Amino acid sequence: MKAARAARMPRAQGTTTRATTRLVSGTSNAKSSVAASTLLHPLSPSSTASLPRKALSAPLSKLPLSSVLRSLLILSVSSSPLLLKPCIFALSRLAHPRSALWDVSKNPLLNMLVKHTIYKQFNAGENKAEVQRSIENIKSLGCRGVLLGYAREVLVGENQETTRDEKAALAEIQMWLDGTLRTVDMAQEGDFVALKFTGMGTDALSLLQKQAAPTEFMDASIQKVCDLAISRRVRLLVDAEEQAVQPGIEAWIMKYQKYCNSQTPGRAIFYGTYQAYLRSTGETLARHLETARQEGYTLGVKLVRGAYMKTEPRQLIWAEKEDTDRCYDGVVEALLTRKYNSMLQRPSKDTPVELPPVNVIIATHNRESVRKAHAIRVQQAAKGEDYGVDLSYAQLQGMADEVSLELLQGFESAEADVGMTPASAPNVFKLLTWGSVQECMGFLLRRAVENTEAVGRTKDSQIAMIDELKRRCRNIFGGSN
16 A cells, blocks of 8 residues: 555645745745745735735636536546546557447547547547637736647557558658647647657657667767757657656757757756656756766756556655655756755765756646745745746646646735735646647546546546535626635
């Protein structure tokens, strides 16, 4: 039982008053301290009296009613262990259909049902017009942009025994290249495009498992994507995957970080993903930071908790969920203050105390981690400190909307007090995947499987949607807000 709880995708949990105070204290500006505390507990009774009127509105009020109702339906299923299991079974049949009846590409009624429910909740669309519309809808909520990914991927163990020739292998890479270039073309300036190297097919998967270099054609394809992204001022990030391929992925990431980020001094175009539930995360990140320092470019870091609980060797993961939380928050603190600490330690005694330049994406649905990170930024703004760390926050489309929108609203309530400006508003992004309904079924199945480890956190989102629906009903029938 102890091991089963270990790296469970963490739900937002309350922190003690002492921990909260430690993060935001140390400033002589009374208004700043109040504002920072408000960001940690934005609607607590002790803080609402001093907030401007606009700060008291519900964060989820920005969502259209259709989104609230669809989210409530899907979250109700996701937060119920009884309903989630048959849902996962159905999604597994859809992702790996054995007959035309279960194939969403061949069954138009099933396609329509899936597309207008779970697909629409988590995915951007099937073509450029639908994707662009989804991006505009997200930006209309106040988000800075999106992390957009192409759904095609190859999983470890999938189709690797099939006899294939060189022509088929090249066709797989070309398909990945075409889809990725279309994705970069769909993204707007400042957006991110998520890459999966395994999407290049079984040859790429084999090379990554062996920790071998990409082939000449793979290398040329990846560089073509990098060149287009740089020209369009779109950023690239590579998702973390299973440990069977992750060391190989990291080697490729560092190769293309140097290629891209060396061309944009002070700014990361290419990012890698680090999973806090792995015991080795601090050591790996410290090593990569020093490589970037020595080679003279800014490291791009996306930090997540982790998504491959059911397939990873157990000894590689922290023993308890709380250990994962401490790792995540400790690494974030080190990155934002650009100082090594107990969780992100110097690789050697000769390493400078200050971290080299770094750009960071905090990708989590954990409310407390988001609040702690933003409190550090508020404190830095109050002191007039500038550590030069470009920071973004990211949550999945269709999940943790209350966290994303609370962060935006928290900024609105605090900016006048701490001297922050619209230019320094939190960079909130939503993660979107695009592709045909059939192409996205694997992605949707993985989201459902992840929720078996996060029923509690999903329940929090469900409650937030219920409260928002109640608030709207009270408004309609003349009740109080």
